[in-house]
Amino acid sequence: MIENNTSKFKSTDLHFYSSKIKAFFLLLVSSLLVFCGIFLYKNIFNFELKPFKSIMLLFGYSIFVFGIIISILYLIRTKPLLTVTTNEIIIYNILTKQININFEGIKSFFVITTSYRGIANNRQICIEMKKPTKKYSDSWFYKLLLKFDIKIANSQYVIQTNCLNINHKKLLAILNEHLKKMPDNGL
Numbered sequence: 121m122i123e124n125n126t127s128k129f130k131s132t133d134l135h136f137y138s139s140k141i142k143a144f145f146l147l148l149v150s151s152l153l154v155f156c157g158i159f160l161y162k163n164i165f166n167f168e169l170k171p172f173k174s175i176m177l178l179f180g181y182s183i184f185v186f187g188i189i190i191s192i193l194y195l196i197r198t199k200p201l202l203t204v205t206t207n208e209i210i211i212y213n214i215l216t217k218q219i220n221i222n223f224e225g226i227k228s229f230f231v232i233t234t235s236y237r238g239i240a241n242n243r244q245i246c247i248e249m250k251k252p253t254k255k256y257s258d259s260w261f262y263k264l265l266l267k268f269d270i271k272i273a274n275s276q277y278v279i280q281t282n283c284l285n286i287n288h289k290k291l292l293a294i295l296n297e298h299l300k301k302m303p304d305n306g307l
Contacts, residue, residue, distance in 0.1 A: 134294065135200035139285040143194035150187035157181045190214070194283060201284060202291075204298060209247070211279060221277055223302045225250055229295050230271070231288060232278075243288040245295065246275035 157164065157177075165174045193214050203210040209226075211219040227248045234242045248271055256262055256276050265273035281288040 132206060134204040136202040136204075136284045136286050136291070137200050138194040138197050138283055140195060142283060143191045146187055147191035147195065150184045150191060153184045154181065154188060157184075202279060204294060206298065206301070209279075209295070211277065219277060221247060223299055226299060227274065228271075229292055229299070230275075231292060243281050245279040245281060245288060245292055246272070247277040247279070248275050249277070250274075252276045 164177055167174045197214065199212060201212050201214075203212070207223060209221045209223070211221070213219070227250045230246050230248065232244045232246055233240050251257075252262065252274055253276065262273055279291070281291060284291065
């Protein structure tokens, strides 16, 4: 689950990897729906009589194809998705470059849970920054969020916990513990 020693990193670094069970489940469900779509193509997609419905179903079908690709990437990935050091958090993305966030610039952490019909299906740990980057604070998205809530607007970075091999509560406790150790953060 948590590995504390890697030759590339310090021994005090905490590394969190992708959850192979969740990736396998995503692969299984996505593959099942894609194969059903292949076999039932003529019954489901009727572009002549129902073009809008067929386009929406094709869009959904492409999302499940993308789900297969992402789940395979999670299954074969051997590098960590998240690293917590004494000074920074490193978020590794599969398709984009890594994000380094110093603990000195972090104000707090909080969890946002999305649910469907009362069942929580996604949890994200938001990182509230003391001062967001200039590029982010000049964006229209930041200015829109600022009208609703400053805490959410200053949360420039988010850790997706649904694909990690650690519970969001444990990860939040680890992050808050590291934040308390910083000299100017007396949480």
